[in-house]
Amino acid sequence: MPEAAEKCVFKPTEGLTEKPLHYCPGCSHGIIHRLIAEVLEEMGQLDNTVGVGPVGCAAFCEQYFNVDWVAAAHGRAPAVATGVRRAVPDAVVFTYQGDGDLAAIGIAEAMHAAIRGEKITTIFVNNAIYGMTGGQMAPTTLIGMKTTTSPYGRKAEETGYPVDIPKLFSEIPGAAYVASGSTDSPKAVLQTKKYIRRAFETQLAGHGYSLVSVLSNCPTNWGLTPVKAMEWIRENLVPNYTMGELKVPTAAKGGEQA
């Protein structure tokens, strides 16, 4: 039990509310929420931030983030964030979006926010599946992966190949910072946290759009235990997606390159 000499080295962040998260046991959404909240707290931006939410499992996430919030319709978060950004030029504005939300229905809004160099940050949660609606195929679903709408496994000749969002976005001149992390291990989680911080720093420095892709799990719809799901990320998602920092603002070079 607590002894006087000991000090707290890890405690819940002020960036999250007291509300218990509704996600399935072991779901990466909770880890990613915490990372964003910790970074905003450490940067002293909790009072100066407006988050914009997705539709997906994280549709109700404004209850958890201790910052102002505007919820968007499915895929439209980058457009909503653009409106907020133009209305409140000095705030930190970020979107939180799943792979269905960003890579399917909302790819136009996301790409054009990047093309405009909109000074917002997007946290892109890639679990290779539609979680909320019960495990359908996403544009990020791997070839051969079985989902409820690809029951025989995703076939390239019918549905093409998984889209590598960070790679695609790194080609857009308006995107100033693009990084791709994961949640499969403590090391990966800490690395992802650094990316998230650099993305917000990029925004505050006025460099342009920033995106952090985070490989995440969906134990429920993958039919795996949370521990196995993390292994599955490591063995299957990581090799299929570009990882690391793909693009850093020219002034701030020095981060590791993929």
Added chain:
Amino acid sequence: MGYVVINTELCKGCELCISACNRGALSLSETQNRKGYQPVSLARPEKCNGCSLCAIMCPDVAITVYR
């Protein structure tokens, strides 16, 4: 040396912390919380060094670490 405090009502028994802890300090407890999950507990406190790896993986912010 260190120790962790688990918020057993937030814990969903996902075991991510158990697999993150390379010192084998954590185990699921035999009890159930109000939501019906089996929360994790610091079963072998003598092994804990307060490294926080467990807390870094916890999706439900259920772990506080002291060192």
Added chain:
Amino acid sequence: MQKLLVKGNEAISEAAIQAGCKLFFGYPITPSNEIIEYMARRLPEVGGHMVQAESEVSSIYMLLGAAGAGERCMTGTSGCGFSLMQEGMSFLAAYELPVVIVDVARLGPALGNLDPSQGDYFQWTRGGGHGDYYNFVLAPSGVQEAADLMGLAFDLADQYRMPAVVAMDGVLGQMMEPVTFRQTDTAHLPPKTWAARGKKGGPKHDVVGYILDPVKAERSDIQRAARYDQIRATEQRWEEIALDDADLVVVSFGTAGRVARAAVREARQQGIKVGLIRPITLWPFPTNPIATALTQNAKGFMVAEMNMGQMVEDVRLAVNGRAPVYLHRNMGGSMPTTEELVARIRTLAGEVSVHA
């Protein structure tokens, strides 16, 4: 005050700026382009921004974000662009966000043909999106009125926390008339304490539209329905001519209403007992003057509109079987002429007085 000769589209743009609108989000489409172009020129002069979106889907959500942050903002579009905005308009209504949306309507489907049309009446007044909601719909019939209604649209939107649609058409958008820009008094409007701009040391603001608790969801809908009822009771606006002794009442709005006004005056000079109701709010629909006309002398109604017959349904609902309702319609992008309406008025006035 100085009068300026300007196009309808420019008049509404300047009026919006005078009303404190600093943000415009839009996607080019004829015949609304003068709005986005005017905003691109003028907004930077007043410290604002025009953001050219990649689509109308995006424009409407940019509007949602800016309105959620508490700014006066607007978009302008036409026909199919307005259709693309419907999903977002459902969210705006549910979030109870004040925005102004201008539709410079054109004949549908909006590809190639630019002729004016009032075929968007259902889109304007019935929503068109999903869910259970209404928007203010303001329908000018001239350039000065369009400018005046822009200020009103922003004020009503702020007062009742709901979107306001300004229903134009290509003729009104392109027509030039002298305009005086008038300031409205905004002192009575509620402060936007709910806006999401960062907590700044205060409590957290969530601009969201969903309510998961069924009891609260029902309560919220009941409250909004009560607000809609209050608006129906207090915010109907219309222009009327000679209703007191009219046997026949012409009901017509916008560009058609402008022609109808001339036709009713002409018919009066010819001794026909005809009156005019020109709805200025299409929602709330002006049922009050229709009820009054029925208690006076009205024996029949003639609806003149530039579509297959859309507003006629609202007139029939208001008349509720108490008198015949006739439809004079101009379709395919055509407009009524004064002579054509006078001739129809003459015929119908004869019919209603015989049947009465």
